[in-house]
Amino acid sequence: MTEQIQYLIAALQLASQDALIALGIAVVFGIMGLVNFAHGEIIMLGAYVLLVVLGLPAPLAIFAVLIACAFVAVAMERIAFRPVRGSSASTMLVTSFAVSFLLQNGVISTVGNLPQTPELPGILSESFHVGAVRIQYLQVITGALAIILAVGLTLFFTRTTMGRRMRAAAEDLRMARLCGVDANRVIAAAFVISGLLAGVVSLLLVAQTDLVTPQMGSAPVLIGFVATVIGGLRSLVGAALGGFILGFVTVALQVYLPVDLRDFRDAFVFAFVIAFLVVRPQGLFGPAQERV
Amino acid sequence: MLVLDQVETRYGRSIALHGISLHVDQGEFVAVIGPNGAGKSTMMLSIAGVLKPAAGSITFDGESLIGRAPERIVRDGIALVPEGRHIFATMSVHDNLLMGATAGRYSKGELGAEIERVLELFPALRQRTSASAGKLSGGEQQQLAIARALLSRPRVLLLDEPSLGLAPRVVDAVFDVLEKLSAEGITILLVEQNAAMAVEAADRTYVLRNGRIELHGKRDELVNMDSFESVYMGFAEGKAQS
Ligand SMILES: Nc1ncnc2c1ncn2[C@@H]1O[C@H](COP(=O)(O)OP(=O)(O)O)[C@@H](O)[C@H]1O
Numbered sequence: 001m002t003e004q005i006q007y008l009i010a011a012l013q014l015a016s017q018d019a020l021i022a023l024g025i026a027v028v029f030g031i032m033g034l035v036n037f038a039h040g041e042i043i044m045l046g047a048y049v050l051l052v053v054l055g056l057p058a059p060l061a062i063f064a065v066l067i068a069c070a071f072v073a074v075a076m077e078r079i080a081f082r083p084v085r086g087s088s089a090s091t092m093l094v095t096s097f098a099v100s101f102l103l104q105n106g107v108i109s110t111v112g113n114l115p116q117t118p119e120l121p122g123i124l125s126e127s128f129h130v131g132a133v134r135i136q137y138l139q140v141i142t143g144a145l146a147i148i149l150a151v152g153l154t155l156f157f158t159r160t161t162m163g164r165r166m167r168a169a170a171e172d173l174r175m176a177r178l179c180g181v182d183a184n185r186v187i188a189a190a191f192v193i194s195g196l197l198a199g200v201v202s203l204l205l206v207a208q209t210d211l212v213t214p215q216m217g218s219a220p221v222l223i224g225f226v227a228t229v230i231g232g233l234r235s236l237v238g239a240a241l242g243g244f245i246l247g248f249v250t251v252a253l254q255v256y257l258p259v260d261l262r263d264f265r266d267a268f269v270f271a272f273v274i275a276f277l278v279v280r281p282q283g284l285f286g287p288a289q290e291r292v
Numbered sequence: 293m294l295v296l297d298q299v300e301t302r303y304g305r306s307i308a309l310h311g312i313s314l315h316v317d318q319g320e321f322v323a324v325i326g327p328n329g330a331g332k333s334t335m336m337l338s339i340a341g342v343l344k345p346a347a348g349s350i351t352f353d354g355e356s357l358i359g360r361a362p363e364r365i366v367r368d369g370i371a372l373v374p375e376g377r378h379i380f381a382t383m384s385v386h387d388n389l390l391m392g393a394t395a396g397r398y399s400k401g402e403l404g405a406e407i408e409r410v411l412e413l414f415p416a417l418r419q420r421t422s423a424s425a426g427k428l429s430g431g432e433q434q435q436l437a438i439a440r441a442l443l444s445r446p447r448v449l450l451l452d453e454p455s456l457g458l459a460p461r462v463v464d465a466v467f468d469v470l471e472k473l474s475a476e477g478i479t480i481l482l483v484e485q486n487a488a489m490a491v492e493a494a495d496r497t498y499v500l501r502n503g504r505i506e507l508h509g510k511r512d513e514l515v516n517m518d519s520f521e522s523v524y525m526g527f528a529e530g531k532a533q534s
C-alpha cells in the first residue's frame with residue numbers, strides 16, 4: 001500500500017509537469033496553428049539563465065528566469081514566426097524546427113556541450129514523511145504550481161477581456177480580427193503565456209535533475225506535443241489532461257514493466273499513444289462539431 | 293462615403309473581381325445581387341481588409357482602405373457580417389456580443405445599455421444570453437452575427453448573404469431588422485443571391501456576375517427594366533418569390 005502511494009505521488013509529479021509542457025504548446029497552437037518545436041529551447045534557455053542568476057535571492061532568480069523565457073518566446077514570434085504566419089502548417093513546422101536547431105547549436109557553440117550542475121537550495125532535494133510515505137518538497141511544489149497555474153489560466157481565459165479575445169481568436173482568428181481584435185497582440189499574448197509556462201517547467205526540470213544541457217528541451221517538447229495530440233490539439237483543457245494522462249502512463253510503465261523491458265519504456269509509451277489515436281483520432285477533446 | 297473604383301482581386305492567378313466600381317452614400321441601403329461564384333464575398337472581404345486587391349482603390353470618406361488591417365477597418369466604422377455567420381460557437385451569446393464590442397470604443401458603463409438596445413431588435417436572443425452560441429438555431433445565429441456587428445457601432449454595415457440557409461419566415465424577420473436599421477440611419481451594403489428580397493429592400497441595386505458589375509439602378513428603375521428581368525431570371529430560378 002505504502003509503495004502504491006509512493007508511485008502515485010511520483011506519477012502526480014510527472015503528470016503535472018507534462019501537463020504544463022503540453023499547455024505551453026497548446027496555447028500557441030490554438031491561436032496560430034503552429035506546433036512550436038522550439039518550445040523546448042525556451043525551456044533550455046531558461047535553465048541557462050538560471051545558471052547566471054543563481055547567486056540572486058530565490059524570488060528574484062525565479063522572476064528573472066520567467067521574464068527571460070517570456071522574452072525569448074515573444075522574440076521568437078517576432079523574428080521567426082510572424083513572417084510565416086498564415087502559411088501552411090508544414091511551413092510553420094519546418095520554421096520551428098529551424099529555430100529549435102539554431103538555438104540549440106547557438107548554445108553549444110557559445111557555452112559548450114558539457115552538462116552543468118548548478119548549486120541549488122538544499123530544500124529542493126529534501127523530503128518529509130507522512131506515515132511511511134516519503135514526499136519530496138519538490139513534488140509538493142510541482143503539484144501546487146500545476147494547480148495554481150491551471151486555475152489561474154482558467155480565470156484568465158474566462159474572466160478577462162484579453163482572455164476572451166484569445167479564446168475567440170483561437171476559435172476563428174479571421175472573425176476575431178473582423179471584430180477588432182489586434183492579431184499581433186493576441187498572438188504575442190499567447191507567446192508570453194507559453195514562455196512563462198516554459199519558464200516554470202525549466203525551473204522544475206533543473207530542480208529535479210540538477211542538470212543543464214543544450215539538449216534538455218528536446219524530450220519535454222516531444223512529450224508536450226504528444227500530450228497535446230492526445231488532448232485534441234485545439235483544446236487547452238484537453239492538452240492539460242493529455243499531459244496528465246501521459247505522465248501517469250509513463251510512471252505506470254516504469255513501475256509495472258518487467259525489469260528487462262524498462263529501458264524500452266518510452267517505446268511502450270508511444271505504442272500506447274498510437275493505440276489511443278487509432279481508437280480516437282480526434283483526441284480527447286477533438287472538434288466536437290463542424291463549425292457552421 | 294464608401295467608394296470602390298476599378299477594384300481587381302485575385303486568388304493566386306485566378307481573377308475573382310475584374311475591376312468593379314460602385315459607391316454607397318451616407319445613409320443609403322445598397323444591395324449587390326449575383327449568382328453563386330459571382331465575386332460577392334470576395335468584394336466584401338476586400339472592403340473589410342481580409343483580401344487585398346491587386347489593383348484599383350477602395351476609399352471610405354476619401355481615405356484609402358487598401359492595405360489596412362481588418363481590425364483597423366472595423367474600428368474605423370465598417371463592420372462585416374460574413375457569409376456563414378462565423379459566430380464564436382464555443383462562447384456564450386453574451387461573450388459573442390462582448391467580442392462585437394471590441395471595436396466600439398465604449399466608456400465605462402455605456403456598454404451594458406448598448407447591449408440592451410441592440411437586443412431590443414432581437415428578442416429571441418434576449419432570452420438566451422447565457423446560452424452557448426453554438427446551440428442556437430440558424431436564424432438565431434444570424435441575428436447574433438448582426439447584433440455582434442452592431443456592437444462595434446458601425447457607420448457602414450456590410451452583410452454577406454444573411455438569408456443563406458434560413459427558412460422564409462426567418463428571412464423576413466432578418467430583412468425587417470435591416471429595414472429598421474436603415475431607417476435609423478445606418479448605411480448598409482447587402483450582398484444577396486435572394487434577388488427579389490434584396491431589390492425590394494434596397495434603395496439601389498448592382499448586379500454582379502463573373503466578377504463584373506453588369507447592371508445598376510434604383511429600385512423602381514430596375515423592377516421595370518427588361519434587361520434586369522433577364523439577368524435576374526438567369527440566376528434566380530426558383531428563388532424569385534413573385
Ligand atoms: N479561397 C479561394 N481560393 C480560390 N478561389 C476562390 C476562393 N474563394 C472564392 N474563389 C473563387 O472566386 C470566385 C468568386 O467567389 P465568391 O466571391 O465567393 O463568390 P460569391 O460570394 O458571389 O458566391 C469564384 O469563382 C470562386 O471559385
Ligand SMILES: [Mg+2]
Nearest residue numbers: 332333334375
Ligand atoms: Mg459568397
